[in-house]
Every structure is written in structure tokens, then in C-alpha cells.
Amino acid sequence: MKPRFGRVELPERQAEALRRAIRFEWFTIAFLAVAITMVYLVMGSSQAMKAAWIEDLLSLAPPFAFLLAVRLVNKKPTPKYPYGYHRSVGVAHLVAGVALFTMGAFLIYDSASGLITAEHPPIGSVVLFGQTIWLGWLMMGAMALTIPLPIYFGRVKMQLAKELHDKVLFADADMNKADWMTAAGSIVGVGGIGLGLWWADSAAALFIAASIVMDGFKNMKAAITDLMDTRATTFDGDEPHPVTAKIDEYLRSLPWTLEVGSRVRDQGHVFHVESFIVPRHGMEPSIAQLVEARDACIEQDWKVQDIVLVPIDVLPEEVGGPDSSRQSERNR
Template sequence: MTDLRSGGTVRFGHTELPAEQRDALRKAARLEWATMGFLAVTTTLVFLVLGNSQAMKAAWIEDLLSFLPPISFLIAARIIRKPPSEDHPYGYHRSTGVAHLVAAVALTVMGGYLLVESGLGLLKAEHPTIGGIELFGSTIWLGWLMMAVMLLTAAPPVFLGRAKMKLAEKLHDKVLYADADMNKADWMTAVAAVAGVGGIGLGLWWADYAAALLISASILHDGFKNTRAAVSALMDKRAMTYDDGEPHPLGRQVDAYLRSLDWAAEARSRIRDEGHVFHIESFVVPAGGAVPSLEQLEAARKDCVAMDWKVQDMVIIPVAELPSEFLPGPTSGGEH
């Protein structure tokens, strides 16, 4: 095993990463470390000016929760590099899904808690107050510092998120994608917190709770969306693109290639997404009922593996007829 910072070979299990993905992995790791450094500063600043604002409290907790995806990514990126073992014959790729699920559940639980707490505060009509602070010999309203800190912390996550999004596609990494998606939306948290604090200053006490509810709902939405995606992946949902937008096109490519072979009459595959890499089972009906030779099967398997770096394990199974009871339908393009 080589360190992510070095220039040597990097593997996911026994899959050697191409140069593009190797560089993307190193860049992603650097971005996640930079994200945690940024969060360490922002959470400290927000805590120092927290005051009695519920919106600021929600924003601070969201910043704390934002540590989870980078930590999950960095831990999983190291674990998945372990080669398959006797106890883990498929490798350790599922650690990515486990990390994704743990982070998603934490977001969901905390988002729900903050939503309830903010809602109760609004119903009880508790009026938050923001006092003054002595700074450089003058007394200023703490709300100005709160809003200044939130505005300062709004922009960097957006740029970090955009950079991570490009790398998530190259690595087929859904944890990195979820982190990037959350980063890109962080500016809304800052704006909501500023509006809540500004509302208190204008005498609109309810604006603070309304902003806190908005931030809490955003956290809960992220939690639900990521929990659903993580659970589906662990339950062997058919292989999707990195953003879960559509079935991964690799299934169509594999089936089209296998059907083009002169010894194959029909072919259909199911693909298991292990986290970054795919395990593919392809069922092929031989033309004329003639069983293909071992050389033909091995040549076809190697060509399929060469299609994409994500194809880690590939088996081709000659069958008399396609076992349609557990294969995706023909309208799905052959993906599972």
C-alpha cells in the first residue's frame, strides 16, 4: 500500500487505479483535509458569537455535522485499499456505504432534533435577545459580529463543493458527492442565520426561529436523502451513476458487446455497485446451443474488464435461456 500523497500505485482492493482516478483521489483527500481545517476555524468563530440566537445554534450544529462526510471519506478511502481476504472475499468496498450511512443517519437525527426544538421555541413564543459586547474599548451589538461571521463563512464551502463534485464523478464516490452537494448548499444556511439575527435586531423575534426551522429542515432533507441513497446501495440496488441520477451506462455497454460476439445469441447482466467498483454477472445464451470454449469466455471477460476501471470482478455464465426472474427487464438497458 502506498500513501495517497505519494506518486506510486494506488489500489481499490486489487483494482489498480488509472492515473486520472489516482490523481482525483489525492485531490479529493486534500480537499477534505482543507474542508476540515476550514470547519475547525468556522465552528470556533460561530461558537464565540453564538449568543441566544436559535438560528446561530442551528448553523453551528450544522457546521459540526459537516465534519462527518470528510471524516467518513478519508477513513473509507483507506479501508477500501485493503486487498480481499479469506473473511472478506469481495474486499472492503462496502466500507464506503457504511460510512455514508453513518453520516446520513447522524444528519437525520440531528436535523429532526433541531426542527422539533426550533418549532417548540416558536410555539412558546420565546423571545431571544442579543446583547452588546466590549470590543476595542467600544460596546457594539453582538448581532453585527454574528452576521459578519456567517457571511465570511458562506462562500468557501460553495467553491469546495464544486471542486469535490467533479472529483466525485471521476471516482464514482457517492460519499464525496453527498459532501459536495451539502457544501454547495451551505450558503443558504449562512443567509438564513443572517436573516434570523437581523430579524431579532428589528424586533421580529419570530424571524430567528423561522431561520432555525429553515436550517433544520435543510439538515433533515440532507439526512433523509443520503440515508435513502446509502440504504439502497447496501441493499444491492442496480448500479447507478455517482449522483443516483440514472442507471449506470456500463450495463448497456457490456450487454451490447456480449451480444455482438459471434458465439452469443443473447446476453443480459446484473451489476452490483460495491462502492467504487462493480461486480458483474453476465448471463449469455450461446448461439445454436454450442457451448463456448474457455478461451472464448476468458477473452470476452477480459474485454469487458478493460471497458472501465470500475469493473473489478466479472463472471460470464453460459445458460440455455436467460434467468429473467432475477435479471432486470430488457427495457432497463441491462443494468442492475
């Protein structure tokens, strides 16, 4: 197998998932364009509706970030970018997270100010088809229409994010969840005003803003740690990715290896793997054996494409060497 650095082509299953994800992102942008316009036309002076409208605007960030990253990730590595362009996924993830966190923090300040100053947002009436209608009904109706599709989009994108190991797509799925929760919160806030609870609107806006901040912080933290080369995790960032254990288990099974430890960093859709191998005494591997082992490691998972095997006398501490805490526990 001819060595390559950075995957330039996805396997057919993942390629089809990526094409489907691109279609859903364009569907999302089209839906948001309609929803943003509709909410703007009916939001009036409601803090909850204003927060929902801004949240819908922010929801455009992850789809655009994903579509931009997709255009870059499959470019071939160059002497200037020897690791390829996979980090564009992480950069897009960071941009989306910062946008969410910043705007959420602003909305918390804005909503809390309304509660502290006891603002009473007026909701008037409009004449529609010759009938006088309370604007709150139109607000709640508009928000109710924006609930079903984000639920559907979020579920589909979550599945695709897992298939592609795409954290921007995961952030977007998370954002879709925030979208429908925001819509439900807005309905509660506007309904509260209709019942004479002046504080319900600002309280609903504060709830929406807190949700945005939490989403922003979680995604910003995940993006920053990935860009700082933390160990590779699952697409949702909850657990260490199992590919590290799979590679180590395979390499330990080879007759000429004594100790093995790998460090794996997330490049975006693919991983960069460095596997350190202590050979058995008198059984130093040949080039052919190393090439065979490398190719077998690549076959362990489609995300493993950029991998190096390093024969070494002692494992580094960071991957389980003699000074590591794991080794210390074994020695007790």
C-alpha cells in the first residue's frame, strides 16, 4: 500500500452519509430563512420572541460552518499543510461555539435587565382579514410551526454525526434541539403575558439564553481541546475513542512486540496516530513487518489513515511507559 498522509477520499458508506448531511444542512438553512422571517414579522416587543429570533439567526452558524469545512477537508495535503486540511472542521466547530456563547451571554444580560427593571412588554392587536386578533396568538402560532422540523433534523444529524465522526454536525444537531426548546419556551413566555404574568416573558427569554450559553460553552470547550491535541474522543466528546485500544490490542498480538502504546489526536474526520512499539529482544522488526502492521492498523477503522509506527527502547510515559501512573499501579 502506498503511504498517504491524510484521507482524501471517504469510504462509500461515509461518502453517502456526507452527501446526505450536506443536503440536510441546505434544508436547514432554507427552513431557518423562513422561520427567521416569520418570527421577525410577529415578535413585537416580547423579550422571549426576540431571544428566539436571535437564536434562530445563530442557528445558521453551524450549517454554514459545516458546509465551508466540507469544501476544505478533502483537499490533498501539501508541503505547507502536511497534515491536510482536516483541522478546518475543528476551526468551524470553534467559530460556532464562540458565536453561541457570546450571543447567549448578551441575551442573559438583556433578559435579566428586563426582570430587574420590571419591564412590562406590551402585546397589542392586529387586524387580519377584517378581524382584530391578539398578536400573542400569532406569536405562539409562529413558534409552534418551528418545532417539528428541528426535532426531525436534530435526530437525523445526530445519526450522521456519529457515522462521520463530525463534531460540527453534532453541534448543529445540538443546536436543533435548542431551537425547538426555544420555541416551546417562547410560547410559554407569551402565554404568560396573556395571563397577566408580566415576568413570564423575561423569564422565558432568560431560560432560552441560558440554554444557548450552555450549548456554546460545551461546543467551545470541545473545539478548543481538540485543537490542543487532547486524546481522541467519540463524536460527542464523552468517552475516549475506542480506536486507540483497537490499535494497541492488534499491535500487542504481533509476535515481535513486547510493549505498545499509542497516542491519537483528532484531526477532524480522521485521526493522526503515533504508535510506539518496544520490540522483543532479538526480534527487531523489518521494514516489511512494519509496513504490514501499518496497513493492518489502517484496516481497523476508516478514520485511521495518517499513522506512524515508531520502534523504541522504552515507552514514553504519556502512552503507558514505566513512569506512568498505570505502570506504577501495576508495580504496587
